[in-house]
Amino acid sequence: LPDKRVVDDLTKEFIAESQEGLDRMERCLTELEIRPGDGEQLVGEIFRAVHTIKGTTGFLGFDRLEKLAHAGEHLLGSLRDGKLAVTSELISGLLSLLDRLREILMLIEETGGEGTRIGDEDSELIALLAALNGGAAPVAGASAAVSGPRMMPVEASASSMSSAASEKTLRIDVEVLNRMMNLVGELVLTRNQMLQSNMDASNFPELARRLDSVTADLRESVMQARMQPVGHLFGKFPRMVRDLARTCGREVRIEFFGQETGLDKSLLEAIKDPLTHAVRNAVDHGIEAPEVRVMAGKPSEGCLRLRAFHQSGSVVIEVADDGAGIAMERVLAKAVERGLATPEQAAEMTEREALQLIFLPGFSTAAAVTTVSGRGVGMDVVRANVEKVGGSVELESKVGMGTTLRLRVPLTLAIVPALVVRSGGQSFALPQSALVELVYVPQRDAKTAIERLGAAEVYRLRERLLPIVWLERLLELEKRNAAESHGFYLAVLEAEGCRYGLAVDDLLAPEEIVVKPLSAVLREIGLFSGATVLGNGTLALILDIGATAARAGVKPVEEERDAVEMEEKIEQEAEVSLLVFEDRARERTALPLDVVERIESVPLTQIEYAGGRPLLQYRGELLPLRDEGRVLMELEAEQEGGEDVTATVLICRSSGKGAVRRTGMVVRRVLDVSGGTLLEKDDATGELELALVKEKLTTIHREFDAKSAPEWKEVA
C-alpha cells in the first residue's frame, strides 16, 4: 500500500513533535511547582503541549492518547481559567499523565500501535485527573474491552536523536554548492592578489571592488542554499486536511499556489506550527458542514487555498477558505463574555478592531468544543510564533464569503533591518520590526517633555502617556554630558504587547545588519539578542526589545490598548492631521498629512520651465510644480545674489481615476505637523476652507483631500 509510508512519516513526525512538547511540559511543570506565582505563561505552555497531542492523535487514530490528553487538557483548562490552585498533588498528577503519555509514545514508535489493552489502567489515571479537577470529569468514552500484550518499557534515546538530526540537516542543490565553491575559489584568488599588491598599488581599488562583488555573490548563494521551497511545508497538509475533514464531517478541497517560493530553513521551521493551526482552524471553524453550504447556495465542497508569494522583501503565506466567515456579533459577544472587552467598547468597535480580538489569549468562537480545536489556543499562539521571527499576522473575513489569514514573514532571519542608535558612547541596534516611530526631543524641551508620575517617567505622545526607559540608565552606562546638549531621541518600541519609549542620545543610520550569536555568558545578561558588525567595522549589540521592556518593568497593555486606540480614533475623526507650511507671506497654509509623500529640498537650478510652467524631474517622473506664493521668483532673485539656493518642495499625491498623480508644491518653509479642527463654512470664511491649528487660522488646500479619501478606504 502506498499510503502506509505516509502514515509512518506522519506518525514519526507526530512522535518527535509530541516528545518535544512533553519535554517542554516537564520543564514547565517543575518550574510551576517552584514558582506558582507567575504560572500563567507556564500553564499556557503546558496546555499547548497537551492540546497539540490531543489535536493530532484525533486523526491519527490513537484513542488511548487522545482520551488521556483530553482529560489532561480539561484539567489544565480549569487551571488556566484560575479555577484551581497549583498544589503538589496537582503537579504530581500532571507529571504522571506526562509519564503515561511518554510511555505510549515510545510504544507507538516501537510497535506502531499504542498497545491494545484492557483499557482500565488509563481510566484510573483519568479518574485521578478528574478528581483533581473537582469531579468535573469529561465523559469517559465507551470502554471497549480489548485484551492485548502488556506494555513494555522502551528506551527513548534513539528517537530523540533522530528527530534532532533531521532538523539540523539540509538538502542543497549541487549546483548551488558548486557555485559556492567557485566563489570561494575566486575569493581566495582575490585575497592572494591583495596580499601581493600593497595599498598604494594602482590595481588595489579594482581588487577591492572585486572582493566586494565576490562577497556579495557568496552571501547571496549561501542564502539561497538556506532557502527551502514552501512546498515542503505544504506537503503534509493534504492528508491532514482529509482526515480533519472526515472527523469534522466536512468536504474540503485543498489547493496550493506558489509552492516553489523559497523561505529560509529556520523560518520554515518556525511557521510550521502556526500554519498547521491556521489550516486546522480553517477546516474546523471556517468551512461549514456540506448541508449548510448547499443551503447558502455554495457547492457542498469547501475550498481551502494555500498561497505563498513574495511581497516587498517578505514572504506572505495565505490560508484562505470560502467558508462562513467570521460573524462580527459573535466575536464581540464572545469577547464580552470572556471579559476581553466591555459591552460599551464592543459596541463601538470597527470590524477591523473586532477581528483583532481573535488574537487575544483565551479567545475562541467555536460554539462547541471539538476534539480538533476550539479550546482557545490557536490564534494567540499563531500570532506569538509568527511575531517571534519578526513576522506579522493579518486576518480578513467576509461573512458568508470566507476568511483569509495572512502570515507575513521576513525572507531570512540572518539579516534584519535595524536602526543603530547611540547611548552612553556605545552603539546599539534596534530591530526595525519593533520600531513604531521616532520622536526627537530638543534640548530646550527636554526638561518639560518628560513628566514624572511617582518614580516613573512618561512622555505625552499624542495625549497618551508613554513610559520612558533610559537606555544608559538601564544598562548603567556612563552619562555623557556632551551628548545631552542637543537633546535626545525617543524610539517608540512595541514588542510582546509592551509599548514604551526608549530614550537614546543619538540616532545613526538604519542598516541591514547580519546577526551574530553571543556566547553563553553574554546571553545570560538577557538584554541582547546578538551582536553585529556595522558598516564602519565596529561592533554593536542588538537589543532584545521584549527583554528590555521586561527588565525596565514595562507591562503589556493589550487590553487597555484597545480602549485607548478607540479613543484615539474618535479624536482623529474630529481632528485632521495637517502639515502646516508657509507659502504666501504672513499666511499659514496646510495640507492633510496623508497627501504629502515627502518633503524635498531641491536646488533651484534643478527646477526647469516648459511653457512658462515650472517642472521638476523627480525619480523618473515629471512633476508639475505649484507655486502659489510666488516663492520661486523670490528665490531666483536670491540666487542672482550669487548664493546656492534650494527650494522646499512638498511631493503631494493625488489619486485620480486609476493612476496616482504627483504634484510638487513649492513652499517658503514647513512649520509644523499638527492636528486641527476644520471650521464650518459661513459668511466669514467665504469660499476658503479654514481650520484652527493650535488656535491659529490656517487655510487648507482641499483638492487633494477629497481624492485621497477613497483610496484610504480601499486599503482599510
Add this chain to the structure above:
Amino acid sequence: VKILGREEVELQDEDDAVSLCSMFAGSESFGIDTGKIREVLGKRELQRVPMAPTYIGGVVPYRGEVLTTVNFRALLGMSEYAESSCVLVLEDEAGGERFGLVVDAVGGVVTVSRKMLEANPCTLEAQGKWLFDGAYKTQTGLLVQLDPQKLRPSRLAETGLFKQRENVQKGNGEQL
C-alpha cells in the same frame, strides 16, 4: 662516551622543553602554552558589553564571529589598563568554546624546561589558585603559567570566585 652523553642531555632537554607565549598584566608576566593559543590578534578596540560581569573585557569581531573576551587585569583585581590592550584568541581542546583573553601586552615565545615548573604556593588565595597553574623559575623572574581551560568565560561564571571581586572593584570605581 662523552658525545653519547651530550646527546642524551640534549634529548632530555627537548622532551622537557615547553614553549610558552609570554604576556604581561601589570608588572607580572604570565605564560600560556603556544599550542593552546589559536591566534594573537594584537591591539584591538573592544566593544564593551553593559551589564556583563566585570571580568568580561567586551566583544571583538573575529573571523565572522563575535568573540567574547576575558579581561585578565579584572580577574587579578587590577584597575583598567590605560592604553589599548592586546587580545589573544584561545580555544578549548574540543574546539567548542572560543574566547579572547585581554592582556596589556604580548611578549615573545619563551622556551622553558618542565623541570623549572613549581606548583602554586599553599598561601595563594582561592582566585589565584584557580587562575594560576604553577610558575616557571626563569632567570629573569617567575613566569606564571595559565591554563586556558580555566579562563573560559563560562567556567569563570560557574566558579563564582570572581563575583566578589566585582563588587570590590565597583566600590573602588565609585570612590575614584
